[in-house]
Amino acid sequence: MKNVKKKGKEVKKSGSTSSSVSETKVKYNPFLKTSKKQTEALCGITLHISKGEIFGLLGPNGAGKTTLTKIISTLIIPDKGSVTVNSFDIVKKVKQARASIGLVTGGERSLYWKLTPIENLSFFGRMYYLSKKESVERAKELIEIFDMKEKENELIQNLSTGQKMKIAFARSLMHDPPILLLDEYNRGLDPQASKDLRTYIKKQLQQEQNKTILLCTHDMNVADELSDRVGLIFQGKVVSLETPEKLKSSLEYKSKVTLVTNKPVVKLLTSYQGLNILSTKQANGDFTTIVSLGNGQTGMEVMDYIREQGFFVKNLEVNHASLEDVFLTYTGRTLEDDEIEISIKEVQT
Ligand SMILES: Nc1ncnc2c1ncn2[C@@H]1O[C@H](COP(=O)(O)OP(=O)(O)O)[C@@H](O)[C@H]1O
Ligand SMILES: [Mg+2]
Incomplete structure (x- = not known):
């Protein structure tokens, strides 16, 4: 975006009877x-x-x-x-x-x-x-x-x-x-x-x-x-x-963790004090669980706990609470469209 100064006289306000926005x-x-x-x-x-x-x-x-x-x-x-x-x-x-x-x-x-x-x-x-x-x-x-x-x-x-x-x-x-x-x-x-x-x-x-x-x-x-x-x-x-x-800040939590594991961890994390499970999803053998962190809790602490119980953590991401989370709290759904699956097959010619 180039910062260009206005040249010449002001552009006319197109017939508006008032020049100020109320x-x-x-x-x-x-x-x-x-x-x-x-x-x-x-x-x-x-x-x-x-x-x-x-x-x-x-x-x-x-x-x-x-x-x-x-x-x-x-x-x-x-x-x-x-x-x-x-x-x-x-x-x-x-x-x-x-x-x-x-x-x-x-x-x-x-x-x-x-x-x-x-x-x-x-x-x-x-x-x-x-x-x-x-x-x-x-x-x-x-x-x-x-x-x-x-x-x-x-x-x-x-x-x-x-x-x-x-x-x-x-x-x-x-x-x-x-x-x-x-x-x-x-x-x-x-x-x-x-x-x-x-x-x-x-x-x-x-x-x-x-x-x-x-x-x-x-x-x-x-x-x-x-x-x-x-x-x-x-x-x-x-x-x-x-x-x-x-x-x-109206949310009860400030940070959330997205965990990708090889087995479902919902049951395990339900008993972990301070954590709240926000959503779970399963795709291609991966289990994605999003949890909110309690006061003072860290993502590493949660990961260590899961590993100690014999689970394999493929990925972990810690994020600040976002407007998407606020939206989810108010409406029970995300801002994204429903997921569309697209499969592409090679065509033999
Ligand atoms: N021309 C239309 N005729 C009938 N229903 C419509 C028309 N345009 C939008 N809608 C409906 O009104 C609702 C609001 O649509 P819209 O204002 O386009 O939403 P958004 O811009 O947030 O995606 C939707 O349920 C949509 O299906
Ligand atoms: Mg629209």
Whole structure:
């Protein structure tokens, strides 16, 4: 992520009647209709996101994050409740609300594939009422920030998922909106690009430009690193909402150990005082057991104990308690998708 200073005059605020961000309030109870049945995608959510805050919404697939983003960005209308963005009601003041928002979706659908990054960005700039000159200048500036100069004249369809994502992110910033809605913004980014973008979000967008950011993700590391507060969302409900630190310290344990053994150790460890078994799994003859450590207990101590009982420990890993563990405690499940088994067979030709 290149640190490029803004050139020339300020980019116009795209028809927004107010230049300051006040607050983003969300309160609704929408339903999505399917042909056969109604799905309650979100229920009884009340959120209040302050100016300059990065608010992380963390939850697994199907939790309701995209539905929430679509409602806030005026793409779908909630059946019940109200949403206020930058003090504009998303139904009554739709134009002003839209002008206040930059939206990044992980679905790659926000760009024209037969146009280049420069053409895409300047087109969207025009849609946001920037002049032709301003659009091109802003497009070039963002392309440089997102380190995409080499590909500025390539068709979008020839870019990688991560490169498309960068241009989609740049697109959301064309009109310099005070509020950003980032829905799985880091899909397809390589680790370095992902890290650079996290730094850009925190340092430039939040700290320098004081933007308000709603970050929807199933990636606990992204939520943990960037968010001032995190809402854990599951089955359309926010089950907990706090700073990442407070969420983690709400757990009864600080560290956990992942043990891989040749035989099941659950019975053995159940009687070990201070330990708590968090999960067990068996695959390919390996038994993986995750336990939380009691006060003062160490992973080595647990390993020695298991070995003394004649078991073979193949692997041991000690980790700090994470947002994933908080999520597990609240919902009884992890943030990951259900595991998919893929088998590849050699084909004789
Ligand atoms: N267009 C739609 N029609 C019917 N149900 C939908 C539609 N979009 C999402 N849903 C359902 O709404 C729920 C929330 O989905 P979504 O907001 O996409 O979750 P997330 O973004 O957290 O993965 C899920 O149960 C999903 O199946
Ligand atoms: Mg989603």
